[in-house]
Structures are given as structure tokens and as C-alpha cells.
Amino acid sequence: MAEPQAPLTRLLVADDSKVNRQLLARSLELQGHSVECAENGRVALELLRRDTFDLLLLDIEMPEMDGFQVLEQLTGTPQLRDLPVIVTSSLEGMANIVRCIELGAEDYLHKPVNAVLLKARIGASLEKKRLRDQQKELVRRFATSEVAQDLEQSGFALGGRNLRGTVMFSDIRGFTALVESQPPQETIELLNTYYALMFEAINGHGGVVNQMIGDGLMAIFGAPLPLSDHGAAAVRAALGMVEMVERLNAERSGLGKASIRIGVGIATGEMVAGYTGTRQRATYTCIGDTVNLAARLEEHTKTAQRTILIDPATCVSLGGRIPVELLGPVALRGKALPVEVYAVVS
Template identity: 60%
Template sequence: MKQHAKPQHGPKNSGYILVVDDNRMNRLMLARGLEKQGHQAAFAENGRQALAMLAEQDFDLILLDIEMPEMNGYQVLDHLAANVRWRDLPVIMISAVDEIDSVVRCIELGAEDYLTKPFNPVLLKARVDASLEKKRLRDEQRALFCKFTSDEVAEELLNSGFSLGGRLVEATVLFSDIRSFTTIAESKTPQETIELLNDYFSLMFEAIANEGGVVNQMIGDGLMCIFGAPLPLIDHHQRAVRAARQMIELIRRFNQEQARLNRVQIRIGIGIASGAVVAGCVGTQHRATYTCIGDTVNLAARLETHTKTVGQPILIEENTYLGLNGKIEVAPQGEVQLKGKTRAVKVFSVPVADDRT
């Protein structure tokens, strides 16, 4: 369902508030008070209508009655807690039910606060302002996380909290690197090198994100990404290989534009491996990064390096090949003794439109 942006409204601290109450006079009185405080209000007559509105629009706060037909306030709180999009949306209960058991139940179900009817306008203003401020801080925290990590990792940190360690998952790891980048950098100014890298990473991030991958490391001109963590992906093998092919195609188009502008062209190598990895936050309580570790990670890195030896832009190993289920064409490259591996590895190349890339 398409989601519509909330309307623009008043001062910085104002909010777009959904008032949910089956009593028309209560709705009008609340709206009048909210508008005097600089907020904008929308109305729902019951919980079911409120959920439908939430699916269509973004709100900053909900003022929610308890006793309503079709779906009561308790049921609405259950739905909000079960939905990732809505679980952080602040809710203030407004009800004629003035019983401690009701208050406790609402707070346990996730309500931010509780007011009884008839409500005190001054107290209502204070509770509304406090709830909106908490939401603003949460939104700023989420935006900050997303600047330094992927949306998926940011959501996991916000939902489950930060802790060092990880969990064992089945995933596919992809390493990519610009070939002869040191030579390219020597002929460029630092500003030109940064511009080239920014253009390169923008293209690679697009291809990886299109297939549900998460970029978790950028080291110089290289990057590492994961398919299958923190969010599981059943078809992570196929997604990684499709992303790799998109990366090569985007580089091909990028080089066409570079040639037109008489600028340096680049080639990349990609190594992909699938298997068990430990994914999670690694580091200290003061500085950490979300990553994955294990033999699968090392194997993907070795395969990326081996692309320079065989002159193929994309190399995968046997587990990735088996996970493709014949849906993507590959070419056997035989068994290869990769550095650091005690056993030879079955290697396959993935044909692309223009292998010269």
C-alpha cells in the first residue's frame, strides 16, 4: 500500500497527530486544543479506521481512546507493537476509565502515557510536547545510524539494542576491488581520486541494495557486503550473483561516460562465497562495526584476488554455484589452490556482457 507523506505544518515542535475516539465531541474538543498549540490533527472513529489511516500516512503521535466499537484501544496497541513501522510511534491513551489496572495494561502494551477524561488542557499539552520530543530524538537517532550503516543494520540496532557478539547464519559474502587502483591514484590528485571513488561506490551501492545486500566495509577502493544478514534471505546466493552482474554492467556504462569525457576508466574484480558466518557487532563498547567473520569471508576475499590471475571479473565457489540451482549461467574454472586454503577449491566464473570490463 502506498504511503503518503504527512502534511507540512506549523513550527518546528508541532506535530501531525491522529485522534482516535468514537465520540465526535471528544474528537472536536481535542482537535481544538491541539490546533491552539500549533499542531495539526486527523481523526479516526475507531481502531480499525485508525490502522487504515496509519498505513496511508505518517503521524507523529496518536491520542487513543480505549473503549471503542469494532476495535478497542488495547487491540490497536497490539497491532502497533507487532508492526516494525509503528512500534516506535508514541501513543497517549485518553479514556474515561480511571483504573490502575487499565493504566498498567496500556503501558505494558507500549503506550507512552495515559490521561483520563475530562482531561486537563495544560497537562495534555505537557504530555503531547514530551511525547513529540521523544519521537524527534528517536528519528534523529535513526537518521544518524543510517548515515554510518545500512538501513537494515540501523533497524536491528534500534530494535534489539547494541551488544558485541554475533549469531551464526547462512549467508553469501561478496568482495569487490578496483584493479590497478594504486596506479590510477598515482596519476590523479587527491580530489580527483575521491571523486572517482565516490562515483564508484554510488554505483556499487545501488546494485547491491537492489538485491537486498548490506555493505559493511569500505577499505580504500575495496568493499565487502553481505547477503542474508542481518535480515535473512532464502535466495542469498542468487541475489549476490545478480548484484555482481549489475555491478559489472554499471561499470561498463560508467566507463563509456568516462571515455566520452576523456577520463580514466576502471575495471573491477568480484569474489563471492556462501556458507556459515558469524554476523554481528565487532569491536569495543566505544567503537564497533557490524560485520561477519568466518572461512566464507576469507574465501570470498581470496576469490576476488584470484580474478586478477584468471582474467575473469566474477568468480564464485561451489556452495554459491549449488545455491544458484541452474538459474544463472556459470563456467567451470577447475579446482584452484587458493592462498591460505589447505584444500583445493572448485571455482566457477560468471559470464558477463563484456568480460573486458
């Protein structure tokens, strides 16, 4: 049985000389690449924005838009700035080479280009791109789409920034007893289903789940990407979570399995959000009194026997759009003064 062939790599050649384009394209096709050509920088950019390529071979001296201008455009375009670029030019001088490298080019080869050297440089550039693509895929797989987007737009840097947002904590009530009453495989299956449903409810309202510990989770609304009306979004997400759990319980009841209940605490206010840890291992999170308050409200759902508890700031943000019930001032662990607590009426 024949082994499946690797997909062709797609290369774009940008050169104003028709002869150079044809010769280079023919040589690259013989090496097993799929090649398209552009007669100047403007056309090359149009093709790059319309289609997907693995590497760009770029001349510098071209009409309408030269190679330097193309490199500047690529650097300023998030979806194109990681595209490998090998400059092939007859321009002499170290200053031109340095400028191309500073603008993001992988390499600079003088014309006439040595075919063996070009093949080696293309191979090395494609391997670097493959590793970068793998890294991006890992980020997309193990981080939320919002965190992945923030990393692509802003890059990675330890530290945080002050912002106003909403924090949610949630966990399953009586989870320890549930774990003791069933096989481990059933517990894993339950958690996988539970988290899939909770992620759907939270992400559907613009929230970002940034921590999962056992049966508990923490979510942020308003970071890393801005979110208007983040307080109401968090409460709507919590109501969606409760509805998801009710549907899950109906299914579990039909299978003769125990129902589950959740408790949700939500607080709105100032916090510091960013990446914490080391450059080798970091996570996106937020810290501050707002975070602590949300955690304490989630704890208090057990005492109050209510599913969703919110603080005054979140209540104000609702503007009466979602019914709530004032439970009165409550002395929460770690808080010097009692906090007015509201229960969301679901």
C-alpha cells in the same frame, strides 16, 4: 522577509464521547496542532494505517475496540509501534496506568484533563518522537535498507546467528598507482561514482554492502534478510558490476582519463552474521571460513588474470545458468588444502 512556519503536527483524538472529542480538538487546534477525531478504537486504527500522525490521544473505555486493544495492535505493528500515545481516561487505579505504560503508552492523564499539563506532555512526547525520527533517518542514511529493516523488525542486539549465504569481495586493480597519478579531488570523485554504480548493481540483486575500505568493498547475499538463490544473485551482481565499470571506462576514455579494472571473489557456505562492536558503535557483518575464502578468491584474480572467481559451492548453485571455466585446484593463502576455482565467463 518572513521566516518559514514549522509544519503543523498532526494529532489523532480517539474518544467515544462527541463532546469530549470536540472540546479536546478545539483546545489542541488553538495550540497550533492539526487534529482529526475517531469515535472508537477501530476507527482510530483505520485512520492510523491509512494516514500519518505525530501523536495519538487515546481514551480507554470505548465500544467496538477499547484503548487497551488499540495499544496492543500498535505494539504489534512495526510501522505504528513508535507512535507516541497519551492515554486520557476516567479509569482509576494504578493497575490500569501500569497496563497502559507496559503496552507502550507515553503517559496517562486522568479526566478531566488539565489543559496546561496536557500541553506540556504533548510537547515532551513530540520532542521524543522528533529525536526517534532523527535516529531512524541516521540509520537509513548510514546503513543499507536491509539492515535498517532488520533493526526495525528485530531491534539491535550484539551477536550473530548461523546461516547459509554468499559473500563477495571486490576492489579496483592498480588503485594505488592511479591515486598517485591524479589529484586527490579526482580520486574522491572517482570513488563516489564507482561506489554509486557498484551499490546499484549489488542492491539490484538483493545484496547488502556492509564494508567499504578505500577502493574495496564487501557484500553479503542472504543476510540480514533471507534471499533465495543467493549464489546466483551474487554472480549476476558481479556481472552487473563489470558492465557498470565498462560504461564508466567509456565515459572516462572520452575525457582522456585512465580506465579502471576490478577483481571480484565470491564464496557460498555457512557463516555467522550479526552486529559486532559495542552498543555505542557497531556494524553488521559476517565471519567464518566462507568470508575468508571469498577474500582469498578476490586476491587470486590478480594472479589468475580473471575478473570474477567463484568457489565450487557457488558454481553448483548456478546450475549451469551462467557459463564458467574451471581453472583447477589452487593453493590459496590461509587454506590447508587446494580449492577448485572457477572463473565466470562474462
